[in-house]
Amino acid sequence: MNKLASAQDLENLRQRVAEGNKAGVTLSLCCGTGCGANGSKKVFDALSAELAKRGLRNVTVKRTGCHGFCERGPILIVFPSEICYLSVTPERIPEIVSKTVENGLVVEDLVWRDGGKLFARHSEIPFYAHQKRRLLANNTVLDPTDINDYIGCGGYAALARALFSLTPQQVIEEIRKAGLRGRGGGGFPTATKWEATRSAADPVKYVVVNGDEGDPGAYMDRSLLEGNPHSVLEGLLIGAYAVGAAQGYFYIRQEYPLALENARRAIAQAEEKGLLGDNILGSPFSFRVGIHQGAGAFVSGESSALLSAIEGHVGEPRLKYVRMSESGLRGKPTTLNNVETWANVPLIVAKGADWFSSAGTAASTGTKIFSLVGKVRNTGLVEVPMGATLRQIVFDIGGGMQNGKTFKAVQTGGPSGGCIPAQHLDAKVDFDTLAGLGSMMGSGGMIVMDDDSCMVDVARYFVDFLKEESCGKCLPCREGISEMSSILNRIVKGQGKPDDLDFLEDIAVLLSEASLCGLGSSAANPVMSTLRYFRKEYEEHIFQKRCSALACKSLIAFHIAAAKCTGCGLCRKQCPVCAIGGVAKSAHRIDQALCIKCGVCLEVCPSKFGAVTKMSPASSLANLQKQ
Amino acid sequence: MNSITLTIDGKSVEARSGETILDAARSLGIDVPTLCHHKDLLPHGSCRLCLVELKQGARSQLVASCGYYVKNGLTVETDSPRVQRARKLVLEILFASLHENTDIQRYARRYGVSRSRYKRSLEYCVLCGLCVRYCQEVKKADCIGFVGRGVHREVAWIPLSRYDDTCKKCMDCQAICPTGVFPSNWGMASPAVES
Numbered sequence: 119m120n121k122l123a124s125a126q127d128l129e130n131l132r133q134r135v136a137e138g139n140k141a142g143v144t145l146s147l148c149c150g151t152g153c154g155a156n157g158s159k160k161v162f163d164a165l166s167a168e169l170a171k172r173g174l175r176n177v178t179v180k181r182t183g184c185h186g187f188c189e190r191g192p193i194l195i196v197f198p199s200e201i202c203y204l205s206v207t208p209e210r211i212p213e214i215v216s217k218t219v220e221n222g223l224v225v226e227d228l229v230w231r232d233g234g235k236l237f238a239r240h241s242e243i244p245f246y247a248h249q250k251r252r253l254l255a256n257n258t259v260l261d262p263t264d265i266n267d268y269i270g271c272g273g274y275a276a277l278a279r280a281l282f283s284l285t286p287q288q289v290i291e292e293i294r295k296a297g298l299r300g301r302g303g304g305g306f307p308t309a310t311k312w313e314a315t316r317s318a319a320d321p322v323k324y325v326v327v328n329g330d331e332g333d334p335g336a337y338m339d340r341s342l343l344e345g346n347p348h349s350v351l352e353g354l355l356i357g358a359y360a361v362g363a364a365q366g367y368f369y370i371r372q373e374y375p376l377a378l379e380n381a382r383r384a385i386a387q388a389e390e391k392g393l394l395g396d397n398i399l400g401s402p403f404s405f406r407v408g409i410h411q412g413a414g415a416f417v418s419g420e421s422s423a424l425l426s427a428i429e430g431h432v433g434e435p436r437l438k439y440v441r442m443s444e445s446g447l448r449g450k451p452t453t454l455n456n457v458e459t460w461a462n463v464p465l466i467v468a469k470g471a472d473w474f475s476s477a478g479t480a481a482s483t484g485t486k487i488f489s490l491v492g493k494v495r496n497t498g499l500v501e502v503p504m505g506a507t508l509r510q511i512v513f514d515i516g517g518g519m520q521n522g523k524t525f526k527a528v529q530t531g532g533p534s535g536g537c538i539p540a541q542h543l544d545a546k547v548d549f550d551t552l553a554g555l556g557s558m559m560g561s562g563g564m565i566v567m568d569d570d571s572c573m574v575d576v577a578r579y580f581v582d583f584l585k586e587e588s589c590g591k592c593l594p595c596r597e598g599i600s601e602m603s604s605i606l607n608r609i610v611k612g613q614g615k616p617d618d619l620d621f622l623e624d625i626a627v628l629l630s631e632a633s634l635c636g637l638g639s640s641a642a643n644p645v646m647s648t649l650r651y652f653r654k655e656y657e658e659h660i661f662q663k664r665c666s667a668l669a670c671k672s673l674i675a676f677h678i679a680a681a682k683c684t685g686c687g688l689c690r691k692q693c694p695v696c697a698i699g700g701v702a703k704s705a706h707r708i709d710q711a712l713c714i715k716c717g718v719c720l721e722v723c724p725s726k727f728g729a730v731t732k733m734s735p736a737s738s739l740a741n742l743q744k745q
Numbered sequence: 746m747n748s749i750t751l752t753i754d755g756k757s758v759e760a761r762s763g764e765t766i767l768d769a770a771r772s773l774g775i776d777v778p779t780l781c782h783h784k785d786l787l788p789h790g791s792c793r794l795c796l797v798e799l800k801q802g803a804r805s806q807l808v809a810s811c812g813y814y815v816k817n818g819l820t821v822e823t824d825s826p827r828v829q830r831a832r833k834l835v836l837e838i839l840f841a842s843l844h845e846n847t848d849i850q851r852y853a854r855r856y857g858v859s860r861s862r863y864k865r866s867l868e869y870c871v872l873c874g875l876c877v878r879y880c881q882e883v884k885k886a887d888c889i890g891f892v893g894r895g896v897h898r899e900v901a902w903i904p905l906s907r908y909d910d911t912c913k914k915c916m917d918c919q920a921i922c923p924t925g926v927f928p929s930n931w932g933m934a935s936p937a938v939e940s
């Protein structure tokens with residue numbers, strides 16, 4: 119492969135690739151982690167075989183990264199018509215090829231449909247139509263294993279512009295003007311960090327990509343690294359040029375094998391092309407990149423822990439009151455940014471600060487990727503302008519609640535985020551609004567909950583997670599979270615005590631005021647935000663032993679209403695512990711001492727009888743049985 | 746260049762570069778509580794007893810004075826209401842476990858801590874890291890270390906380390922342990938959860 123020795127070489131290559139891309143039909147098959155697990159590989163083999171069989175030589179098949187709608191994978195988009203097929207199986211390939219590829223017709227039962235309407239084109243599907251996909255835009259068209267593909271889409275042009283038309287200072291100014299804030303959670307202004315690293319006296323500086331992404335359920339960074347690794351690498355190169363670094367690192371968790379593989383390949387191909395190494399594109403700028411495979415603990419994503427790990431020590435937070443921009447990796451000035459932060463950089467340099475800030479609010483500019491999960495109809499990765507409302511994300515993109523249930527709350531910000539209730543559905547999703555509501559942006563997790571979720575139990579879940587993830591170094595975090603966890607576990611079992619809420623609030627102060635790192639200082643958020651909006655639920659659990667969401671097993675009971683039960687015996691046959699007694703055609707009864715509260719009887723009792731009910735507190739059953 | 750002026754509890758104090766806020770406060774005779782700090786060891790910042798309030802205009806933050814190096818113009822409060830509130834909550838965890846430790850008991854009295862609501866006992870080890878760091882930094886022996894995460898963290902004897910030729914003759918780590926409970930290091934006893 120010839121090295122690109124100038125910006126002109128790069129532009130020539132871009133034109134050649136773009137020309138080649140114009141011809142014929144392109145089938146873009148998602149081979150991200152999600153679709154891969156759903157069988158993309160078999161679909162790909164079937165597709166290649168079918169095209170060969172029919173001698174369709176001018177059709178290109180591209181294996182791309184994640185399209186964001188993993189739940190409906192494998193996803194196949196036919197370009198240029200943009201017809202998008204969901205849940206594709208190898209068996210359907212011959213039909214897709216003959217109908218769509220050869221004749222431009224739609225295979226109707228494989229496209230998105232809603233309310234009897236068909237949405238054949240990718241950009242018409244409501245899940246995508248309400249998004250603003252800038253960072254993820256190329257994930258549906260790029261083969262992440264081929265640097266030429268990225269260059270054909272205009273990749274590395276931003277780097278060329280930075281190297282040949284802008285001084286490092288001007289690059290920083292452009293980032294500042296764009297208002298880019300860190301996507302790793304804190305929302306710290308990126309340009310301020312860069313400036314501080316640039317102006318530090320030590321000539322040896324580093325730039326680092328934080329790809330730890332330890333939040334359970336989050337995969338925005340994984341999808342960028344898998345689906346468009348060069349965009350992150352190009353961002354890092356521009357950042358390195360701006361701050362004056364000659365060496366950079368990707369820190370990627372080992373649980374992300376495909377992200378690691380694609381990032382490694384991207385680096386190798388960039389080296390071959392002369393986009394990494396000495397005198398990049400013939401300029402005086404030289405830069406090299408290494409990859410550090412992380413051990414994948416949640417706390418390793420914390421900045422001081424992450425740098426410790428790259429240095430070869432235990433990935434544990436350190437006591438350090440010196441800014442990383444003064445003394446970071448190996449004591450040298452260092453800029454650490456999140457994967458998504460870096461991926462925004464080439465867009466800003468290529469299209470300008472004004473274009474970038476045309477999306478978003480005054481204080482939170484640009485777009486943000488969220489991983490939308492939980493009780494919404496459409497789940498997946500969604501990219502929206504900052505300042506979009508929770509309602510837009512949950513209802514327009516997410517398609518509203520599953521099974522016609524009622525929205526109760528959305529948990530944002532990852533395990534140490536908070537729960538936002540329905541009265542704030544019109545709140546804007548930006549750094550400051552979310553913080554004001556007692557939650558946070560975090561890295562962009564969003565879990566939607568309906569009336570079946572008990573908020574005490576939700577808080578318990580996250581606190582239990584954090585208890586396992588606390589490194590245990592500092593006293594407040596280790597002992598505080600552990601105590602919080604035992605209190606919450608008691609409360610959901612109906613063993614709460616009157617002064618538990620005061621104690622929880624005291625621990626929250628201890629955690630936020632005294633912890634050594636951000637894990638401990640934000641660990642009380644799940645409890646504090648649910649106490650703020652759902653205090654009544656805590657009180658019901660403690661004082662009435664009642665769980666109004668009917669979720670906490672210790673506080674519920676199942677009951678068969680004698681007047682409604684026809685004695686069909688379905689529940690009796692299905693009960694896993696034989697807790698239901700009764701003879702055919704006469705009312706059945708649950709032996710509460712045997713019942714394990716699995717809920718099977720409620721599920722199987724035919725709805726025309728509706729004889730089984732779930733109730734809380736469990737003691738209300740006694741009254742019922744007396745009647 | 747070498748002399749740094751800062752204000753602690755309203756008093757101006759001169760300190761040398763490389764000193765911590767704790768050093769400077771102690772030079773004024775202020776009794777800042779510490780546990781994981783030791784003059785011969787690097788700052789660890791794990792016990793959080795030494796928290797002080799750093800004022801910057803309208804903003805303020807709590808920092809561990811044992812690891813915060815002095816800078817010109819710092820304004821520090823070592824016993825402000827905010828410090829007292831946090832310190833009291835930290836002491837609630839420590840005082841019930843460290844009943845042999847007279848310093849901790851004295852601080853507990855000073856801050857009005859007389860009961861602990863915490864269930865987990867740290868009687869045998871509060872995980873201050875003094876023994877581990879002493880072995881690493883002073884003895885350069887690395888015979889003991891931390892294993893496990895969160896509540897599973899404990900001090901353990903590192904396999905293949907030099908027990909026979911080093912530890913047997915040393916045992917300094919036991920003298921440094923603030924629990925006063927013998928023998929508390931090397932995972933010979935780990936904090937037990939009271940049932």
Ligand SMILES: Cc1cc2nc3c(=O)[nH]c(=O)nc-3n(C[C@H](O)[C@H](O)[C@H](O)COP(=O)(O)O)c2cc1C
Pocket residue numbers: 299300301302303304305306328329330331332333416417418419420421422454455456457459460561635636637
């Ligand atoms: C417990 C903890 C875990 C974190 N995990 C991550 C992570 O997985 N990815 C990330 O980018 N930032 C993470 N952060 C934030 C980083 O410390 C740091 O602020 C961020 O990488 C800076 O990049 P940004 O300015 O681009 O956001 C974490 C912070 C804490 C306290």
Ligand code: SF4
Pocket residue numbers: 417435587588589590591592593595596633634635636637638639
């Ligand atoms: S706050 Fe928690 S995770 Fe952070 S250093 Fe302390 S114990 Fe470790």
Ligand code: SF4
Pocket residue numbers: 676692693694695696697698708712713714715716717718719720
């Ligand atoms: S809830 Fe489950 S265990 Fe209890 S009676 Fe119904 S089926 Fe049986």
Ligand code: SF4
Pocket residue numbers: 869870871872873874875876877900918921922923924929930931
């Ligand atoms: S054994 Fe003693 S000195 Fe060592 S960490 Fe535990 S409490 Fe500290």
Ligand code: FES
Pocket residue numbers: 148149150151152153154183184185186187188189191192193
């Ligand atoms: S992996 Fe295919 S859409 Fe996410």
Ligand code: FES
Pocket residue numbers: 778779780781782789790791792793794795796809810811812
């Ligand atoms: S003495 Fe400073 S944190 Fe322990």
